[in-house]
Amino acid sequence: xxxxxxxxxxxxxxxxxxxxxxxxxxxxxxxxxxxxxxxxxxxxxxxxxxxxxxxxxxxxxxxxxxxxxxxxxxxxxxxxxxxxxxxxxxxxxxxxxxxxxxxxxxxxxxxxxx
Amino acid sequence: xxxxxxxxxxxxxxxxxxxxxxxxxxxxxxxxxxxxxxxxxxxxxxxxxxxxxxxxxxxxxxxxxxxxxxxxxxxxxxxxxxxxxxxxxxxxxxxxxxxxxxxxxxxxxxxxxx
Numbered sequence: 001x002x003x004x005x006x007x008x009x010x011x012x013x014x015x016x017x018x019x020x021x022x023x024x025x026x027x028x029x030x031x032x033x034x035x036x037x038x039x040x041x042x043x044x045x046x047x048x049x050x051x052x053x054x055x056x057x058x059x060x061x062x063x064x065x066x067x068x069x070x071x072x073x074x075x076x077x078x079x080x081x082x083x084x085x086x087x088x089x090x091x092x093x094x095x096x097x098x099x100x101x102x103x104x105x106x107x108x109x110x111x112x113x114x
Numbered sequence: 115x116x117x118x119x120x121x122x123x124x125x126x127x128x129x130x131x132x133x134x135x136x137x138x139x140x141x142x143x144x145x146x147x148x149x150x151x152x153x154x155x156x157x158x159x160x161x162x163x164x165x166x167x168x169x170x171x172x173x174x175x176x177x178x179x180x181x182x183x184x185x186x187x188x189x190x191x192x193x194x195x196x197x198x199x200x201x202x203x204x205x206x207x208x209x210x211x212x213x214x215x216x217x218x219x220x221x222x223x224x225x226x227x228x
Contacts, residue, residue: 035216042118042218043159044206048141058215088157097211099147100166103216105159 001007002026005085006091006106019106021076021109023091029104030072031094036060037108043090049074105111116141116208117192118161119145128227131180134181135191135222146210148182153221156203162204165189193224201226 007022010112025032040085045058049068063085065077074093080086089109094101117140127133129207139148150162165173165182177194193200206219 033215037157039124040220042220043207043216044218045215048215090159092159099145099211100164102161102164103209108157 004091004093004104004106006089006109008109009107010110011112013078013111015081015083015096015113017081017082018077018089019111021089021091021111023074023076024072024104025074025091025093025104027095027104028071028073029071029091029093029095030071033058033092033102033103034064034066034074034076035090036085037090038087046076046089048050054066078111081111083113085111087111094097116143116146116210116215116217117210117220118206118217120206120222122222124219124223124225126225126227127193127195127200129198133196133224135193135204135206137189137191137219138190139206141187141208141210142211149209149216150178150180150189150191150206151177151205151207151218152200152202152213153205159205162186163191170175178192193201194225198226198228200224205208 004025034046035043047066049055090105094103119138148166149164152160163175181190203221205221
């Protein structure tokens with residue numbers, strides 16, 4: 001009963017390093033997305049995908065890259081990490097990108113950039 | 115674009131009593147859904163309740179109910195018979211359009227006094 005799985009759970013990066021946050025879901029959901037959560041800001045949408053091969057930008061896409069080669073996986077890449085990207089990252093998925101569909105969240109990935 | 119406003123950063127309630135968390139939103143869409151999410155210290159995002167804009171009847175889920183005032187664009191959450199396990203951060207969110215873009219408020223931290 002995995003649902004949405006994110007790895008790693010915790011990561012410390014140095015400024016300028018690159019890394020990939022992995023996200024996988026086993027519910028055959030078409031829609032997947034990435035959010036970041038900062039203190040006092042709520043969750044903000046970074047990128048989303050409505051199906052394999054299709055991605056689009058959300059509210060705060062700068063500094064992040066995504067791709068969707070399979071239905072199950074939606075990795076988030078930080079190409080050159082900056083301290084401003086210190087945050088908690090959530091991956092989410094739903095059956096279709098319809099406003100009423102239940103959105104399932106992963107458990108979050110804590111990223112610190114020093 | 116939609117906005118969600120939670121103006122109270124913190125609230126406190128005595129165990130077994132009732133508390134209401136406020137939320138206002140703004141959207142130009144006619145088809146939208148409103149949600150309350152609970153985030154305990156584990157940071158997991160838990161769906162508490164959802165409301166479809168077309169439905170006049172307020173949603174209820176056990177001890178949780180909403181007061182949906184569409185004209186006023188208000189969506190408050192009432193928690194009855196508060197329990198210690200209700201202590202968490204609560205986010206109000208709005209979802210519109212075909213791409214399931216959740217817009218979150220900044221959240222409110224609820225503490226429950228024994």
